[in-house]
Amino acid sequence: MHTASRIAAATLVFALVSLSPAAAQKPTDSLRRPPRDSFEVRTTLAGWADRRRLFVLDRRHNIGGRLYDRGLFRHITPETPRDYAHEMLTQRFPSEAFIRQRRAENSLLVRTGSVRRDLLAFVSRIQGQALMDTSRTVSFDAVLRQDGRASRAFLEMEYAWSPAAHHTLGVRHTFSEYKRDLDLTALYRYSSRRLGRAEVALTFQNLYSDLIDQQLGIGPDDRTVIRDYARHPYLISFSYASPAHLPLRGEVAGGVQPMSRATYESQRQPAYRYRDHRRIHFLGALLEYRYA
Template sequence: MADWASFRRHLLLDRFHNRGPRAADTTVHYDRGVFRHLTPQMDREYALDLLSYRFPMAEAYTWSRTRRGLRSRVGSTDRTEWAFVTDVKETIVLGDRHRFSFDARLQEDGRAQRSFLEMSYHYVFNDRHQAGLRHTFSRYKPDFDVTGFYRVQAPQWGRAQVDLTLSNAYNNFIYSTLGVSPKDRDILRIYETPPLVAQIQAATPTRYPVRVEVYAGWRPSVTATFTSQTSSSFQYKDTEGAHYASLMASYTGTYGTAGLFYRRDQSTLKRNGTRSAVTSQYHSEQRLQQYGAFAVGAWRNWAGDIRYTIERYTDRQTGDDFSLSPLDGPLDYWEDRQTLQARLRYAPDRGVQAGLKYTAYARTLDKEESKYLTRQWTGEYFSVQPSNYRLTPLLGYRWPGGSVLVGVGYDLDKDDLPPGIPDSPSRFDNGYGRLTIYW
């Protein structure tokens, strides 16, 4: 769950580098959701690609519990482009009570194109309590964030942490107090109240066979005014809010772990023109809900895992004027999804590893709304062959400080054969690689 929550926090904080078209002007924010479930950079198999390429739950859990390391995943999304995410983190102990850490993410895929760095100072009161400050860094100064956090942990009941972030902390100071030349940026964003993001996380200890994890984040609705410096008649207001939450319960026995999880995220936007050049008056809301079960097990040199998820995604838009939206009218779009990933590997603690993975992404959707939603993006999008299936042979190597793995997909749904050659025997369906190093 830590990986899932961390990615959503990045989408909330580093907004400038999230993907998506911007209508009318480069500073008109994308309005199809903070969490970028659908963007023009995604084709119909994009969700299947990311499902195949992501780190398995056990490896993601190991990463969340370590202080230092590097991990990277890269995979093909079509014949000319890759999607990749690289994470690097390090913690430096400065005496008994002081620690410094940094977390960096490099990402280029259908949701974001970012270089994101967060530096943290930790003051350790004792073995159970610590507090500190974090600061984000990126190219766009008005997108910097300042976070205060407090962490408590105890062997008998587990750990908990609360984060409170002042998002876009210097935005008003830069745009309103210092001022920016219209040559550098015409349309300025000014917040009526400081945007805040709160996150909580809690987990029971690993010493017990039954374990529970909770992650939740919330950005209360905040209003920002966008005003042109060169046109007195151009101004509009965005009121935007978002939240995400996840819950997992698991049981660990002699040969493995099994569990259930629930996850959801939601974002809302009200956009209202306030001067004559902007007549937009509309509201949009995007929501994703997921229910799932998983099992991970090992016996001697063999390891296996399986995860099944039921999902529902909705995207609704209502209003009277949609002139600042990529869509020119109301929308009531939905998708029902079922995903399955099963993997069996020969996986000794050290040496060559090999295996086979099956990935399925079955999707039922409103075809007419799908065509309308994406007609200004990529044409047919999901409306042809919305469900996809893939078989992936795996080959890798593990050593005490990390692992490397490559996979080559074999198409099982026959919907991505070379154009103009419908009977081609080619069934290659993208490949990927993952690298993890700990030090």
């Protein structure tokens, strides 16, 4: 990147919070995305964990494609000049803005900044939640990202049900153009002021891949290379955040994808055939102490 092309990063933060009508009943705390505590949290791993989960689930739209050989999380790509990491630090969402977004039922965050004389990095995230009754909600999370690590438009819908106070069960489904790459997630969430917030999720990746490629069949005119899974990929993700009102608090977040095995072969060139084995893990921890 040329020095002359640098400009000050512009971060636009919109907090669009819609309040339920007075006659409507409020959902239990376990249905809400964040804990509802009066103590202001200034740091969180949630954004870091969300970004890594997106790199795992939406590999097609990561820079370099599915077969990129420099790491899943794209710390280095052909689109990242040497000053890129510093540029992204100056252009990222402030932690407070990200936390406020997670607390709001409906919200929008937008950031943009120059990374090259002719290119902008652009990220926007919109979240919405509809209350069906006191124990059920439907929500969505949409991410539009165009920068040196990804060029994606990602949408995920969630249905959550709270069978008892503090406990939530839910399912999520991704939506995109490529049917073979759609994912289904089952999750359990616990949230209380006394014990904090925990979530465990199991995601079945590329759920319909074999149905489309092997059973329904795709002609060579539609797709040259097809995929046959011997062991389907699935991701186990987890997170825990201690109560936000405590002076000393911590978070841990991570994910594990056991080894998956697939065979890729061309429908036009019989000699083009190879096996693909992949295993993924990521883990982060945070410790925060607040004093007057």
